[in-house]
Amino acid sequence: xxxxxxxxxxxxxxxxxxxxxxxxxxxxxxxxxxxxxxxxxxxxxxxxxxxxxxxxxxxxxxxxxxxxxxxxxxxxxxxxxxxxxxxxxxxxxxxxxxxxxxxxxxxxxxxxxxxxxxxxxxxxxxxxxxxxxxxxxxxxxxxxxx
Numbered sequence: 001x002x003x004x005x006x007x008x009x010x011x012x013x014x015x016x017x018x019x020x021x022x023x024x025x026x027x028x029x030x031x032x033x034x035x036x037x038x039x040x041x042x043x044x045x046x047x048x049x050x051x052x053x054x055x056x057x058x059x060x061x062x063x064x065x066x067x068x069x070x071x072x073x074x075x076x077x078x079x080x081x082x083x084x085x086x087x088x089x090x091x092x093x094x095x096x097x098x099x100x101x102x103x104x105x106x107x108x109x110x111x112x113x114x115x116x117x118x119x120x121x122x123x124x125x126x127x128x129x130x131x132x133x134x135x136x137x138x139x140x141x142x143x144x145x146x
Contacts, residue, residue, distance in 0.1 A: 023085070027092055031078040038074035045071050054119060065115035073108020077101050099143060106135045 045067045054061030081100035085092055113131055117123035 023090070024092065027081075027085075030097065031082070034074055034078045038071055041067060041071040041074055058119075061119040062116065065112050065119065068115055069108040069112025071108075072111045073104045075104075076107045077104035080104055102142065103139060106139055110135050 045064065048060060048064045048067055052060035052064070054064065077100050080103050081096060084096055084100065088096075110131055114123060114128065117127065
């Protein structure tokens with residue numbers, strides 16, 4: 001056994017090697033682009049949180065809630081895709097990005113609703129559990145194999 005095979009198993013040219021151990025460049029670029037967009041939105045969240053008071057300006061609370069929901073949603077999309085990519089043994093199947101975007105959208109929407117309910121003083125445990133259950137059932141329905 002050569003030392004190179006032990007140090008870098010993906011560089012081995014044997015008959016039993018996988019040909020797709022690395023991520024495709026387009027998937028890497030999409031991940032980085034979405035993370036960059038999330039970073040920009042997080043900077044906007046920092047500007048809103050540090051410059052506006054939601055008590056004095058009620059609109060600032062809703063703008064902040066929308067931006068935080070968008071930032072969380074954008075941050076979770078590549079993370080969800082990478083989790084599924086790892087679970088599929090580093091193989092990207094058709095529709096993985098769509099499902100990751102949809103799930104990130106659900107996460108962002110739930111976070112936005114929680115923040116708005118908290119601003120209004122209406123966030124309680126039964127309401128929160130109902131919203132999470134509603135999102136989980138909707139995602140399970142949309143993700144069902146046909």
